[in-house]
Amino acid sequence: MKKMIITVVGQDTVGIIAKVCTYLADSGVNILDISQTIVSGWFNMMMITDMAAANKPVKSISDDLEELGKEIGVQIKCQSEDIFKGMHRI
Numbered sequence: 001m002k003k004m005i006i007t008v009v010g011q012d013t014v015g016i017i018a019k020v021c022t023y024l025a026d027s028g029v030n031i032l033d034i035s036q037t038i039v040s041g042w043f044n045m046m047m048i049t050d051m052a053a054a055n056k057p058v059k060s061i062s063d064d065l066e067e068l069g070k071e072i073g074v075q076i077k078c079q080s081e082d083i084f085k086g087m088h089r090i
Helices: 016-026 058-072 081-087
Strands: 003-011 030-039 042-050 074-080
Touching (some): 003 016, 016 030, 016 042, 058 074
Antiparallel strands (some): 003 042, 003 074, 030 042
């Protein structure tokens, strides 16, 4: 399993989850866990995904998600689970 952490942050608008999840499904990425919240109009979502069956390279998916984020007005970041854990370790 090749786990990646995807975060999505920005002003809440209709369709953020649908567009991100549709892209992931079309790319063969499995969502293992997902959490989202909206606070005072700000959208925040974190997903743990499995990229093992992805039909394109992780770098391409990461770049595509960043571009998708620009199109829908949010910031999307994709990090490997190991890097994410290292950055958030106390």
